[in-house]
Amino acid sequence: MRFDDDPKIPEGDYIPGIYNYCNRWCERCMYTDRCMTFEMEKEIKMEIEKEKKREKSMEENKDFWDQVNKTIEEAAELIDEEIPLVKDDFSSFDDWDDEDAHEAMREYKEKHKKARNQPLSKVARKYEKTVHQWFKDRKETLKQHYDPETKDFNISYTGIADEAVLKQLTESVEVILWYEFQIEIKTQRAFSSLFEEKEDPGLWKDFPKDSDGSARVASMGIDSSIGAWNYLNNKLTSEKETIKPIIRMLLWMKMEIEKEFPGAKDFVWPPKLD
Ligand code: SF4
Numbered sequence: 001m002r003f004d005d006d007p008k009i010p011e012g013d014y015i016p017g018i019y020n021y022c023n024r025w026c027e028r029c030m031y032t033d034r035c036m037t038f039e040m041e042k043e044i045k046m047e048i049e050k051e052k053k054r055e056k057s058m059e060e061n062k063d064f065w066d067q068v069n070k071t072i073e074e075a076a077e078l079i080d081e082e083i084p085l086v087k088d089d090f091s092s093f094d095d096w097d098d099e100d101a102h103e104a105m106r107e108y109k110e111k112h113k114k115a116r117n118q119p120l121s122k123v124a125r126k127y128e129k130t131v132h133q134w135f136k137d138r139k140e141t142l143k144q145h146y147d148p149e150t151k152d153f154n155i156s157y158t159g160i161a162d163e164a165v166l167k168q169l170t171e172s173v174e175v176i177l178w179y180e181f182q183i184e185i186k187t188q189r190a191f192s193s194l195f196e197e198k199e200d201p202g203l204w205k206d207f208p209k210d211s212d213g214s215a216r217v218a219s220m221g222i223d224s225s226i227g228a229w230n231y232l233n234n235k236l237t238s239e240k241e242t243i244k245p246i247i248r249m250l251l252w253m254k255m256e257i258e259k260e261f262p263g264a265k266d267f268v269w270p271p272k273l274d
Pocket of ligand 1: 018019022023024025026027029030031032035036037038
């Protein structure tokens with residue numbers, strides 16, 4: 001049975017696996033009504049809201065919960081006195097110490113380390129740090145305003161009053177911040193998967209390769225970030241010299257990704273329906 005057929009998941013005309021290689025920016029996604037993850041997360045959020053209400057009523061019903069706690073204490077005493085804990089009850093967990101598990105974990109860590117040490121991953125990390133520092137150094141001129149209630153995010157910049165420009169600046173900064181970490185995460189994952197695929201060529205035999213899918217997400221993040229930085233470069237004239245090296249870094253990553261993962265550009269997303 002396919003995961004998408006699980007009876008517990010919401011019903012709908014979903015595209016199987018669409019969420020595997022997207023950028024996870026659901027607020028900006030054109031496929032929310034075809035995405036099972038989106039629908040499930042919506043339901044989870046509704047459950048959380050319900051849970052919050054329930055917690056509130058829990059506070060209001062303190063007597064009830066005091067009574068419950070008393071029952072729990074009594075149960076604990078009963079367990080201590082009448083149902084002693086037998087050491088071997090948890091022997092099944094000993095499997096975690098199994099040699100195979102250790103070996104699998106060791107291999108996983110090695111692959112992860114190797115992926116992390118690829119020049120592309122290193123530059124992606126450098127990009128992350130550079131972006132972080134760039135915004136930090138400009139926090140007095142390029143101000144970020146976020147309202148957690150309304151989730152409104154906008155930018156103000158000393159010397160710019162044009163609303164249309166500020167709106168586009170906001171959108172560009174949003175794009176940069178959205179992909180700041182995702183580029184590195186997806187690049188590293190692309191390498192980890194590439195090593196696994198090389199080790200076990202049958203792994204993704206009948207499926208598009210995970211390495212290509214992950215590289216594609218990284219690559220799209222790079223493209224969008226180049227566009228966003230370019231807008232900043234055009235509007236924040238005094239910052240041109242600081243922005244150019246960042247764009248250069250992104251262009252280098254774009255070129256390297258295309259070289260390392262030539263199949264990424266042909267990776268189809270969203271997946272086609274049968
Ligand atoms: S496909 Fe779209 S809606 Fe679904 S998880 Fe990805 S970004 Fe969100």
